Amino acid sequence: MASSVKYLRVPPNSGSLEEARRRVFEFFKTACRSIPTIMEIYVLDDVVSPSQLRSTIASEIRKNAHVTNPKVIDMLLFKGTEELNLIVEHSKQRHHMLGQYVLGHNLIHDQGNNDTSDFLQKFYKGNYY
Amino acid sequence: MGLGHLASRALLRSSRLGASKPSHHLLRRTVVSTPELHNSEAAAAEAQPEPDLPKRTPVAGARVHFPNPDDAIEVFVDGYPVKIPKGMTVLQACEVAGVDIPRFCYHDRLSIAGNCRMCLVEVEKSPKPVASCAMPALPGMKIKTDTPIAKKAREGVMEFLLMNHPLDCPICDQGGECDLQDQSMAFGSDRGRFTETKRSVVDKNLGPLVKTVMTRCIQCTRCVRFATEIAGVQDLGVLGRGSGEEIGTYVENLMTSELSGNVIDICPVGALTSKPFAFKARNWELKGTESIDVSDAVGSNIRIDSRGPEVMRILPRLNEDINEEWISDKTRFFYDGLKRQRLNDPMIRGADGRFKTVSWRDALAVVAEVIHQVKPEEIVGVAGKLSDAESMMALKDFLNKMGSNNIWCEGNGPNPNADLRSGYIMNTSISGLEKADAFLLVGTQPRVEAAMVNARIRKTVRATNAKVGYVGPSADFNYDHEHLGTGPEALTELAEGRHPFYSTLSNAKNPVIIIGAGIFGRDDKDAILAVTEKIAKNINAVRPDWNGLNVLLLNAAQAASLDLGLVPESEKSIESAKFVYLMGADDENVDKLPEDAFVVYQGHHGDKGVYRANVILPASAFSEKEGTYANTEGCAQTTVPAVPTVGDARDDWKIIRALSEVAGVNLPYDSLGAIRARIGTVAPNLLQVEEREPAVFSSVSLRPDVKGTIGKAPFGSVVENFYMTDAISRASKIMAQCSALLLKK
CATH class of the missing domain: 3.10.20.740 (Ubiquitin-like (UB roll))
Incomplete structure (x- = not known):
C-alpha cells in the first residue's frame, strides 16, 4: 500500500492553470486514499475520524486557494507530495500528526468567527504574543 | 630639511614641554592682573607632576x-x-x-x-x-x-582563616557567591601549613529560615552585629574565646526577628544559609530579575532568582530610599507560595457545586452574559491587595462602562479619603524618617505592618535618640517607646495638650506622626484623622519644609488604588450586590453577600475568595507580570516578569480587556503602553517610575471640618500573623512553619 505512494514521481511543470487544478485534485485523491494507512500506522482511531482527516487535508489545500500562478501551485503540490510521502513512510511520530493535523486543525476551526478583535483572538491563544 | 633641523625642532618641543612649564602656565593666564598671587609655592604646587596613574573610579x-x-x-x-x-x-x-x-x-x-x-x-x-x-x-x-x-x-x-574552615565547598550552598572562596583565590596562598585536625562546632537551630553550619564560621560577627543593631533582637552572641569561639544563641532559642533572613546575605561564608533554598540550586544557574516586592506596602526592591519556570529564591536589591539593602522574612521566603494552590485553568461551578474546567471562550461568555442580566447598581468590583495599577484601572473603566461605580480596593475601608494624596501616603518618605526626632504612632504596629519602615524608625531611634510614642494595643517593639494608651482618648488628650508626651512632640524639631491604615475600617475614622491633624497642627508637624503627617498603608495595591480613585459609591453595596467581581480579593467579607449573587474570582491562588466564586479566571502573580505598584510613600515602581505564567493563566488587565470585549463594552486599550497612557490621564504620578512624587497639598489645611465624634473602642491590631497576610503567603509552606514556630504566643 505504502509503496504505491512511495515512488510518486514529480511530474513536469503544469502548462496551464487548468492542468495545475487537475493535479491538485489528483493529489487530494491520493492523500485521501492513504488515510486508512495513516490511521493505522499512527493509531489515530480514538482521536480522529477519516472524514475529519479528509477535511483537514481539504482545508490545508484551501489555505492556498488564492494562488493562481501554476508554477507556485506546482511548488506547493511538490511540498504537499513530499509531506504525504513522509507521513506514509512513517517518518513522523504520532505526536507530530496530533499536533499538526488533529489538534492544530481544531484550533483553526475554533477561530472561525471573525467578529472578534485581534486582541481577543490573541488572548484566546495564549498570554504571550 | 636635514637631520639637524629635525633634531633641533624635537629639542625645542621637549624643552617647551619640560623646563618652561611654569612660565607657560603663567602666560596662559594673562587675564589675572596680579601675578604676585602666583607665588612660588602655588607655582610649585601647580608644577608638581600629576601622578602618572589612570583615573580611578570609586x-x-x-x-x-x-x-x-x-x-x-x-x-x-x-x-x-x-x-x-x-x-x-x-x-x-x-x-x-x-x-x-x-x-x-x-x-x-x-x-x-x-x-x-x-x-x-x-x-x-x-x-x-x-x-x-x-x-x-x-x-x-x-x-x-x-x-x-x-x-x-x-x-x-x-x-x-582556612585553617579551621572545612573544605566542603562542593556541598556548600554559598559556593559561587562566597567571599571566602573568592578572596582565597585572589589573595590566598596556594598551600597551607596546617597538618593537625580542624576544629568542629555544633550547629545551632535558628528556626525554619536560617540553616547553620557553624564549622564554616570565621567569627566575623557580622550576624551578631546585625541582630543587635539593625534587627534589634539580642538573640545572637559570641560565646567562648580563642579557638573555642562560637556564634550562637546563648540558650537554645530560635531567632524571632522579622529581619532574620538578612543574616544569610551578610554572612561572608556558608555558615548561615537559607534553609528553604538548601541544596536546591547553584547561584550560577539562576536567572536574576530585578523586581518589586508586593507582600507589604513598602515595595522593597528585590531580585527574583529563577531557574526555568520556577522561582528559586528572592534576594534584596539596594535602594537607599526604601529598603536600604535589607528585606523582611516574608518578602524573602514567601516565594514557595507561588508554586502551591495556583489556579491554572478557567473554571465554572456546575449545578453540583463542583468546579469544571472550561475554555477561556466559554468562561468569558458566561461572565459577559450574567453581567448584562443584573442592574448596573448591583455590580460590585473589589480589587485585591496584590493588584497592580494597570488591572485596577482596567477594572474601574470596565465597571464604569457597565454603569456601576461600586469598586474599591480591599483594606481601604468603606469610605476612603482619596481626595487628597497627602491624606493617604507617607509624606515624610521612608528615608525622610531618619531626620525625625519624635514619633507618634497611631494605631499602627510598624514591626508587623511594614518591617522595613520599622527598621528605619529603629535606625533613627538608635542614631538620634528620637522619642517614640505609641497609641494602640500592647505590641512588640524593638526600640524604646512610650505606650500612651490603647484607644483614641489618648489622642484627644494629646490634641488638647494635656498628655505628658505632648511636650516631647511640641519641642521636637521634626516630629512625625504615623497613622496606621487599620483605622480605615473604623466608623470614627474621619474624627480620628481630624484629631490627629489637630495634633499635627499644634506641634507644627506640617510646614513648608517638613511634612510629618503620615499614613502607613498595609497592602501593595492600596496607594495606587486611591490614586486611581477606586472609591465605592455606596457603603453598603456588598449587601445588595448581584454580581461581584473579585480581582484577587480574598479578605473581603463575602458572607454578607446575597445567596443568589454571582461571584467572579480573578486571581492566581485558590484562596478564600474562591470558595464563594461561581467562575474562576486564572491570572498571573506578581512574579509573572509587568505591573505598576505604588508604595506607601507614593513611589511608583514596576514588577518585571521573572517566570512564565502557570497553566492557562493570563495577565490581569488582559482578562478584563478581553471580558469587556465579550461583554460588548470595548475598552480602548490593547497594550500595556496604551493602558499606561490611560493611567496617565487619571494619576500621572503612577507613570513616574522609581521616582517619588510628593503630594502637593497638605490635607491639614484643606480638609473640611468633621462633625463625627470619636468612639471609645480601642485600636485593634491589624496584622494578626505577620507571616500570613495575603494569598501567596497563606499558600506558602515556609510561612506556615514560621507562624507555627516563631509567632509569640
Missing part, C-alpha cells in the same frame, strides 16, 4: 559627601591623592580612590569590629600593617595596598 560607585568643606583631608592611596572628609576610615578612603580592600567583618551599615584582619594595608611610617577598617584616615597619610607587606599579611590571614 568602588561600587561610592560617593563622598562633605558635610563641612573645611573638614576635607587629603590622603594618598598607592600614590593617588584623594580628598575625603575627616573621620573616614582608611578602608573608605581606599574605596573612594577605587581600591577594593578585601574584608570579612567590615560592613557599611554595621558597627566596626576589626576582628577578621583581612583588610590589612601598609601605611607609611607605621611599624606594622594596619587594619584599614578600624583606622581613621589622617591628613597626608600614605596608604599602600599592593606592597609585598600588605600581600603577605593578607596571605597570612587567609591561611589562618
